[in-house]
Amino acid sequence: MAGEFDVINKKHISRSIFKETENMYHVYCDDPDVIISDSQKETESIIDNLMERINQADILWNIAESFFQIFQYFEMRVTIPKNLLQEGKLLSLKGKGGKGLKADYVVVEAISVENNPAEPSVIRRIKMPVYSIETEGHWRRLKFGQRGKDRDGQPVDGKTWVSRSSPWRNANRRDGVVYIKDCLAIAKARVNEIYSNVNDDNEVNNLTGMGELYVLRCSLMEGEVYKVGWTSGTAKDRAKEISSATGVPMSFVVVESWRHDKPKELEVEVHAQLLPYRINNKREFFRLDFDNLRKIIIKTINRVSS
Numbered sequence: 001m002a003g004e005f006d007v008i009n010k011k012h013i014s015r016s017i018f019k020e021t022e023n024m025y026h027v028y029c030d031d032p033d034v035i036i037s038d039s040q041k042e043t044e045s046i047i048d049n050l051m052e053r054i055n056q057a058d059i060l061w062n063i064a065e066s067f068f069q070i071f072q073y074f075e076m077r078v079t080i081p082k083n084l085l086q087e088g089k090l091l092s093l094k095g096k097g098g099k100g101l102k103a104d105y106v107v108v109e110a111i112s113v114e115n116n117p118a119e120p121s122v123i124r125r126i127k128m129p130v131y132s133i134e135t136e137g138h139w140r141r142l143k144f145g146q147r148g149k150d151r152d153g154q155p156v157d158g159k160t161w162v163s164r165s166s167p168w169r170n171a172n173r174r175d176g177v178v179y180i181k182d183c184l185a186i187a188k189a190r191v192n193e194i195y196s197n198v199n200d201d202n203e204v205n206n207l208t209g210m211g212e213l214y215v216l217r218c219s220l221m222e223g224e225v226y227k228v229g230w231t232s233g234t235a236k237d238r239a240k241e242i243s244s245a246t247g248v249p250m251s252f253v254v255v256e257s258w259r260h261d262k263p264k265e266l267e268v269e270v271h272a273q274l275l276p277y278r279i280n281n282k283r284e285f286f287r288l289d290f291d292n293l294r295k296i297i298i299k300t301i302n303r304v305s306s
Helices: 040-056 058-067 070-075 184-195 235-243 263-273 290-305
Strands: 002-006 011-020 025-029 078-081 111-114 137-141 147-149 155-157 159-163 211-218 225-231 252-260 285-287
Touching: 002 058, 011 040, 011 137, 025 040, 155 159, 211 235, 211 263, 211 290, 225 235, 225 263, 225 290, 235 252, 252 263, 252 290, 263 290
Parallel strands: 078 111, 147 159
Antiparallel strands: 002 011, 011 025, 137 159, 147 155, 211 225, 211 252, 225 285
């Protein structure tokens, strides 16, 4: 498939579907200039056929439109008053990224710190604009060196705008699509944590060298919640160390671990893949079933080792 978009007026200028079969190559296009027939009945039949094919790919046109709206996805934020934050705590609002084995990861913040917001607000979802179909004109290509005019009458090289009513191009009504940014839930939980004056300290460990990436679990934690981290020692010793804290109701047990010569960088790679499942950006706990968790870890290890 291929198409031309007018991102200013949010319109499809032309759409094309290309289909290759065993002995033929089919092209379906809603550009009026490609429809050549002396018979009105034949013209109507051609239009019905090509529009049926193009409308069958409507979901693909929606996906193509969404690529133009990616910036809106990254601009979605939860707001919080600046005066609620303690000095030096701003960094804790940003998700963890870092330098991995194969790439550097930068997490785009989902929390916006405002000086005086009227009230805390959460954008839960965003509705992407749907492009309509241009029915009152189309581009016509000109020979090399020829100059035409755009829809506003301004000179343009190599093509010219043809004002022509083609209502048949908009035969299929296209509904809007709502995209939900689920990681805003993590941001909202973080904001609620700040409002509740719950302050946790970041777990800092600057050790490097041979160690292990581990998955730990405390049986009293609700649902399938796992701690995924790294240690320069062994996962078993790390579990004992964490379990000795007075705030832990029951001991952590090692679910599985992987020995690696760069466990800290490996942790960054794995955490980047587990970002949608992270419960709190300041903690290394993730909520998902272990089978999927293990698949993500194994796939990451294989990728960075290749």
